Amino acid sequence: MGEIINYWTFIYGPLAIFLVGVYGLLTQKNLFKLVISINIMDLGVNLYIIALGYMDNASAPIYTAKLAVTSSRFVDPVPQALVLTSIVISVAVTAFVLALVIKNYEKYNTLDLIKIKGIEND
Amino acid sequence: MKRFVSLFIISLTTWIFFTGSFNWQELVTGIAVSIVISFVTKTYFNFNILKFDLPVRLIKYLILYLPLLIYEMIKANIHMALIVLNPKLPLNSGIVKNKTDLKNEISKLLLANSITLTPGTLTVDIDEDNLYIHTVDVDMVKDDRTITSEFEKTIKGVFE
Amino acid sequence: MKKFWAIITVLLILFFLGSGLIPDLKIYKQNNLSQKTGKVYLNRTVNDDSPFKEIDKKLYGEANDVENNAANSVTSVIVDYRALDTLGEVTVLFLAITGVIALLGKSKKNNRILFEKPNYILNASSKILLPLIVLFGFYIFIHGHITPGGGFQGGTIVAASVLMMYFAQNNYKLKNNRMKVLESFSGLSFLIFGLLGIFIMGDFLQNFLELGIMGKLFSGGLIPIIYILVGLKVSAELSNVVYEFMGEE
Amino acid sequence: MTISYLIITAGIMSAIIYLVSKFNWKAGTILQTLTFLIIGYFLYHNGDYSSSQLAIFNNISLNFTYSYFNEIFLYLGISVMIIVSLFSIDGIKNYQYKPVYNFLTTLIFMSILGVFGAADFITLFIFWELMTWVSFFLISMGKKYSKKAALLFLFMSMIAAYLMITGIFLIDNAVGGITFSNLINNYGSISYSLKFKILMLFVLAGLIKGGVYPLHIWMRTSYSESPDSFTSILSGILMKFGFYLIYLIGLFFPVAFILKNNPSKLISELPSSTFFAYLAGISIIIGTIAAILQNDAKKLIAFSSVSHAGYILLAFTYGTSMAFAGGVTHILVHALTALGMFLSIGAVYFRTGTTKIDELGGLIKNMPLTFTTYLVSIISLAGIPPLFGFVSKWMIYQSLIINGSYFLAFAAFFGSIGSFMYVFRPLAGVFLGQRPKKFENVKEVPFFMKAGMLIVTILTVLFGVLPGLVLKPIISMQQSIGIEPIKASLYRLFSGLTTLDMLVVFTVFGAGFILALIIFLLFAKPTRVKQHEQYTAGEIVPELQTQPSIYHYAKNYYKPFSRIFDKFPSMEKLYKKGAEYLSSSFGVIEEFFYEESINGYIWLISITFLVIIAIRWF
Amino acid sequence: MITYIYWLLIISGVLLAVLRIILGPKLEDRIASLDGINVIITGAIVLLASTFNNSLYLDVALIYAVLAFLETVVISRIIEKNKELK
Amino acid sequence: MIIVGKILILIGSIFLFLGGLGIFRMPDVYNRLQAGTKATTLGFMTLTLGVGFMHPSWFLKCIVIIIFIAFTNPVSSSVLAKSAYRRGVNPRKVDKK
């Protein structure tokens, strides 16, 4: 039972969030919603990273005087570091792509994918 | 210069609170950071704490104002809790205008915040010397000093 | 109908991904950290001969023979072991922001949100909050190596204070040229410290300073310096974004 | 002198000739002729079979050989080049870039030595490609649309090159080396299917170069658009590169290997030889018909080349000793006759500036030698005794008759009949009939051009009378391979059925001709008609003065005939249609993969993802 | 045991406020709820520090508090300017 | 000390809960702010103070946080209230009488 819950937390949960984003990309026609979908995927990936770094009964990997005495376990610092990098990068990309959405709107006066494609092909 | 020093003192004090230690490394860094920040933000800071009697006032303030505030806050919350927990939700709310004699910006701000944190009142806005306050029970407000007067005295004593 | 198929597709992918990854999750949950790079990062024994060995001495406050003395292992990873990533990450942010400004900066000029009336309370409180928030931001990135904070968080807070000022005071204007200089300066310093690492020790971004005592502010060698630079850079960058969106020419 | 030295010499001389031509183009051209002559002399003088090497790039060395199997081709190449060069001493007067032309033709000479003298496939390929390049530039130096033609030539050559290089690597991989000797020694160890692949690759490459239907599409434009003297090289030699390749891979190697063990299995060893035989038949027919329909003398000859390429292929696919020899002989025949025709047409162009049949006429009086050359060439080409062409056709027919194939016999017959139709037309249109006013003062071409044409004429007649001159090396080639050689003496040929004595034939035909001449001179009562009145029976037609060409009797010469083939699909149109069709169907692919919305792309990605996983999963 | 009570109270407080965000009905209501939630969550982080016995979470709480304050202020000001936002 | 801390935390939690309940139950935005701000601020302060009592070494920092929240929370509420007012949300009057 505990195993199953673990799987759900560590694999299916984040992946499901990731795939909600994919679903958005599959069905949404609005540029803005596509960006949101990408962000949902981002969230899923980041959660996945954190989840894989998680361990039971372990604390944040920061040495403090107290911890040194009790010598309790630390979680893996690598995923935490990676997720920070990943978040910053995804924030940067999101900022840029939102600016692009705005420019697309200024240029085509619509955010509908199909309409923009139509205008683009003319 | 006065602003700078005021700001520096505030910053350094805050730093010490943040770090919670008097380790020399932290202090040195704190001083350096405080100097930088004071220098950068002094233009926007027009509050002078360099008054000779400030420590005295501050103690007075702590003794007089803080208990008052806490008392009022607890009262406010119990009052609020009673309303919230009452199934009938007994409300009689509205916005009223109250006067203040405070001139200093900080003082007015403190007044407004204090009011917001106390029974059934919420400061919505301030103009020259009026406060617009939302109250849960408008009938409680007798005149245009009812809400402000309690805190005004204390704040005036400390900051003006 | 399309949505139906989308759901089916997504569920199928979920099935394959999930069930493909599960068996090995089990394996690696059991011996979780012992065979991972993370272990040697935690123990600061990368350059030790047997990297996976457990160090049993208490690190805090006494260990001086570890590779870096940053109490926060995540910071160790970010700013020391994998500092090149961080350099890239800082640059990603820098470039993305440049791009955003290039795309929108011009068209958004003169569009500043000016309020008919300033909010008195906000205006007054912002004057007190500005130095305190900036101080707090500085505190965060200065202590990045011993607390959970770091350059990005601290920088964000500093820039947030600029945002607050724009919303609180109608006549506030950021001196963005100074910010640009700060941004460049901190970026360049990052690189220069990295290059000094090559000159002095032989490797890019290799530490050449005293490590200090773990948990103290002056510890971790280059780590706090780099993180402060990152903090300054992020502060300046994000402030510039605020400026570009809020400021007027 | 080994071939490698000769090639180096040719290479060096190309630069010298270029420089000399810059100074004085005539001197340069003469130097070129002398160079070719001397190189030819050296090859002949040190006539022992030999092989040699030449190191070029870091680790590629070129191998050459002068041997029984290639000597005849080498001499053919050198002779053609000598004749063309001689012709060019006067013939290139009107060309724009004479030094470059001389330079490039010298390089062509070099590539001929390289291709025919190669002892391994890479060497062959390198000189083949050199030839492609030089030809590309030479073709594009020609007329208005020459560049387009050059491009088409390049495209087809590229395809041929790809096929060839693949075949070369297959050989390399199969026998561990690319030298001919290696292949001969290890031919037996190659599996049947691999042999088939190699054969198909090389034969296809060869057919493209040789201009066999339906891969002939580059020939028509290349022939008609390139400079005239180059056209003669193109059809005289370069086209033969293709057949040399087929000869090597399809014939020589199987022959060399199989006949050592089991002489009777030659044909069966050539997979799909029937297919190629039929292809050859089709090529003959189509080439003939198309040639008949052409209005431009050069295009006409180009299509005749398609038809004759068919003959060569037909002979090769038959693979008997006689057909083999016939094929090789026909290569020589076609080289000589094509040379003669192109040189004479070139001579006409040199003086008149056109090759359009219906713009010309009546030049027999002005240019008698040119006329003679053309006449001798076409008679030879049509396979009429007693000229050289008759010999090769006789050999091919003999094998056809022995093996009996109705369609092929019909094709060969049709080709011969057709030959009469198309070769006669330029003869009539250019040299006979009305002479347009502007050509009244046309003179015979200068000395060196005449000399070139004269040599061709003489050789055509000489080889016709004494075929043994060329059959001797072929026989010795066959002997050294180990095939039972054909039986032939200096002027006699023996097939299983009959004996051909060319001397007798020549005497009979010569006697007949003289008899006819006497009868003509004694008894004919010709009425002289002014040249321009013959067509209108004395009636004055006003348009005749302004547009004489529409009343030219060569105009719509084979109109009724061409009407039959009006609706017939042209291969070129077919290719064009095919390309259009491909283009539109590729449009669908583009729509699917690159013109979707973002959702569409993500669908594509997701499905790819699923498919790849699912295939492996279950 | 008492820890569970703390968390039960805090989490139900958050949930109630979240419910208000969902129910609205006005934009202002949602922002007000968000503001409240933020304070509760800040408190929760402080409590987390106590539970994990790790003072580092206090910094996190403070960061959260700063950002939450700015969030409310900025959103309020924006909707004040753009009255058409609903 | 620990006991005091625990009790303070309990009280704080209760107020935080009441804040949430107030936000949920109150009829309009002003009243929600009233409930949200007051109850949550006090709850937060009490809770944090309790934590500070439980871990004396953190006390100073807890005070900083308390001051910060006590200072900013009314401000933000006020800003939101004013903006709501400017947007034309009228305070609802519920008359008992």
Add this chain to the structure above:
Amino acid sequence: MINEPVLLIVIPLFAGFLIPIIYLISKKAIKYIPIIAVFYNLFVLIRLIQINSTSLSYFTTGGYKVPFGINLIFNSQIGIILFAINLLALIALIFFLKKEFHLVNSFAYTLGFIIAISAVNGMVLTGDLFNLFVFMELAAIAGYIIATHKRGYYPSFLYVIISTFGSLLFLLGTITIYNVSGTLNMASVSENLVDVSPHFIVVLSVMFIVALSSESELLPLNAWVPKVYEKTSITGSIFFGSVLSTAALFAVIKVLVLVFKGGYEYLFNSLTIIGLATLLIGEFVAFKQRNVRKIVAYSSIAQAGLIISAVSVSLKNGTITDSIFNAAMFQLLNNIFAKGLILLGVGLLGYYSFEKLKGIAGKKKFASILITIGVLSIIGMPPFAGFWSKFFLIKSLIANKMIIFVAIFLASAIFEVYYYLRFIQNMYYEEFDSKIKINQISAVSYFLMISLSFMIIYIGFNPSSVMKTISDIFTGGII
């Protein structure tokens, strides 16, 4: 003099960080910084190529030993590939500064470009999976900016979405790999990736196939390529066509070689099929285009497909280098110059559609000849460089009995020859439309084109020495 490959990343970054300050002083002065930086890069590269041997060495960063720190991999062959990439970057840069600097936002574009060079170098050099992700993102962001240079907002958006999709999958895979192998160092991943279930490998492989297909221009994630190529500036097209695509392909190959080198037959089989499909579809679609940029875009896609399929064929049996692999690397190198030359040349002529390029060779003889050299090289005409890559590829494929592969390759090559020659025909032999304005081409531009042609011809005449210099890139000290 320090000889660390990391300088190739640091120097352009340094220039990039310097630009904002300089920009405050003088808006024109920022022109010179990137040029100096790339020149210096080339200088450093020459030095590095000289002192490094052909065996693969790992350069540590931060003083942390392999495989725990982030390592850069370098040897003289990688140096040469990098040199070509940087050279093309320099050419694009010079062209940009001369011609396109004033067009839009010169600041952001210059910055984007110089940082892109840093990112591209990082992609080629890094030996760490996550670091590769960071550099890929950095290059991608630079790419997004460059893609918007001519207001191509929609293509850029498309590019962002597709590329982000790819990089998220890559991240997912990278983290999964870290979780099971405990390391991010490419070479050591492959050693630790044992005892995992076959399903796991399948999922992981597919994740990587799809993830890497975006930057390497493989199906199914390459839809952005033609759109972006079409709508960007000349500099942008060279950047995408020669600089970014090469680096990305190299990075992908690096991941395949270092991470998946042994026993992932299914991965390589799938990649071969995908690569060949990409090749065919790319050539088919290019066949129908009548716009040179689109032609180059699709042919670039096709080339990527070819290279990837050749590489995966050569990796299938677990051996890292063999002749097919080397031929693919040779092809990679050749493409840099040929594509760069065509894109630059056509960009200089100023028109992309066949309609407008009709007969332009008559007016712009020299430029047309130079373009033609590029085209002939791409279609594999001897003696240009491209011929030899086809030569080596066919030779090695046949030596490995990949007859079907060769057949597909040859079929696609014929399409390629056809449409490129059609382009040449259009340029040379059609009637020039006198309404079309002819652009002046400056001496600098000619110089750039000539230097590219020179490279093509040089390789064409020294194929085996060049081949020898870049072959066996990944042999040597793999830990």
